[in-house]
Amino acid sequence: MGFLKKKKVKKPVESSNEIRGPVIGIDLGTTYSCVGIYRYGAVEIIANDQGYRITPSYVAFTESERLLGNAAKNQAVRNPNNTVYDSKRLIGRVYGDPNVSKDMFHWPFGVASENGRPVIQVVYKGEQKSFTPEEISAMILQYMKHTAEAYLGQKVYEAVVTVPAYFNDSQRQATKDAATIAGLRVMRIINEPTAAAIAYGLEDTGGEKNILIYDLGGGTFDVSVLSIDEGIFEVKSTAGDTHLGGEDFDNLIVEYLMKEFKEQYSINGKGSITSDLQKYYLCLYSLRFEYLTTPVFKKTLEYIGTALDDAKLSVRQIDEVxxxxxxxxxxxxxxxxxxxxxxxxxxxxxINTDINPDEAIAYGAAVQGAILAGDKSEQVLIL
Structure with missing residues (x-):
């Protein structure tokens, strides 16, 4: 992945446009999304209609309906060709982008070119349909919007939405377009590492600091180095792997289980598994899990080194992680x-770990939303 040029990000100020209600913060993630609101002196991460505080970034199309979030992910095995995920990987890109070709190899759903842009192809209610990545992301954003409205008991019109620090202008604009389709006015697009730093109140700790954000999710890994001075963020470098995360750990475990299963039943890969085989059980202890996954974990440390080198900083110069x-x-x-x-x-x-790592980015976005909405409470000012 490329690295972001240095860019100053000013501390948020009130918008001159009229705000029609609460400003929510949305972490539109590759694998999971999250929404929060700042009110009554604290950030509240809002659970969806299934009771979960994070929502799979999945959209599924069937013969009778469109499914979102957990409902979409739960039926993915039965309906793989019409279950869309990872749409964030396509947003703002052109069809000829090498990254698009690589990602298409991993997806069961179809991706075609329309005027040089990728479109996602599914069968919905018996008809072939094409959706842009912005339209798929809009469905997820709208679901997060409705989740917030159900919780707050009022309409939501404005949001702060986060994006990876390495997103270019096209990807950022496409994210704004997705929000517009979803019926949201984007008060600000902010970088995910900046949101994480805001969540911990690191912009108001006084003096100049160097912060490293280590973001390892379900399908992507990003490490960003920020400097903060008098409330101004500067992204000094980013590094990472857009295909490294929890899904890789799952795959390593599955491969291990398959190997153990074949050895236990003397399967050479050519025979078939018969119904008379007894059920297979295996205890996966933490030491075995660490043995399988530590090489991948250590790979993330190499990206930390790359980010520090690009930022021209040493380990000793990082104040907080x-x-x-x-x-x-x-x-x-x-x-x-x-x-x-x-x-x-x-x-x-x-090392900062106090805030739920699934929720930290949405947490920071919600704080920024409160500031943009004009919240002057002491709790906001000291965060």
């Missing part, structure tokens, strides 16, 4: 990060 993304809950990952920044070189870098 923020862990974001559900995969950062894994104890081995946290141990490796702590060793990288503290154990090996004896630095005193602070």
């Amino acid at each position: 923020v862990l974001v993304g559900g995969s950062t809950r894994i104890p081995k990952i946290r141990n490796l990060i702590e060793e990288y920044f503290s154990g090996i070189l004896g630095t005193r870098t602070k």
Whole structure:
């Protein structure tokens, strides 16, 4: 992936346009999305109609209806060709982009070219349909909008939406277009690492600081180095892998289980599994899991080194690290990060893990939404 040029991001100010209601914060993720609102002196992450605080970024089309979120993901195995996910990977790109070709290889649904742009092809209610990535993302954003409205008991018209720091202008504009289709006015597009830093109130800690955001989610990994001085964010570098995350760990476990299963039943890959085989059980202890996945975990440390080199900073110059993304809950990952920044070189870098890593980006977006909405409460000002 390419790296982002340095860019100053000013601290949010009130919008001169009329705001018609609460400003929500939306983390539109590759694998999961999340929505939050700041009110009554705190950020509230809003659960969807299934009771989950994070929502799979899935849209499914069937003979009778369109499904979103958990309902869409739960039927994906039965309806793979018409279940769309990872649409964020396509948004704002051209069909000829090499990344589009690579991603298409992994998807069961069709992707075609329309005026040089990728469109997603599915069968919906018995008819062939084509949707742009913006339209698919709009469906997810609209679902998050409705989730917030059901919780708040009022209409929502404005939002702060997050994007990866490496998104270019085309991808950012396409994200805004998706929000417009969803019936939302985007008050601001902010970088995901910036949102994570805001969630921890790092912009108001005084003095100049260097912050590293380590974001390991379900399908992507990003590491960003920010400098913060007097409330102004500067993205100094980004690095990562758009195909590295929790799904890779799942695949490693599945491969291990398949290998053990074949050995237990002496299957050479040519025979078939008969119904008289007894059920297969295997206890996967944490040590075995770490043995399988640690090489992938250590690969993320290489990207940290790349980001630090690009930012022309040493490990000792990083004041704080923020862990974001559900995969950062894994104890081995946290141990490796702590060793990288503290154990090996004896630095005193602070590792921030207090906020739910699945929710931290939406949390920061919600805080920024409150500031844009003109919230002057002391709690907002000190965050």
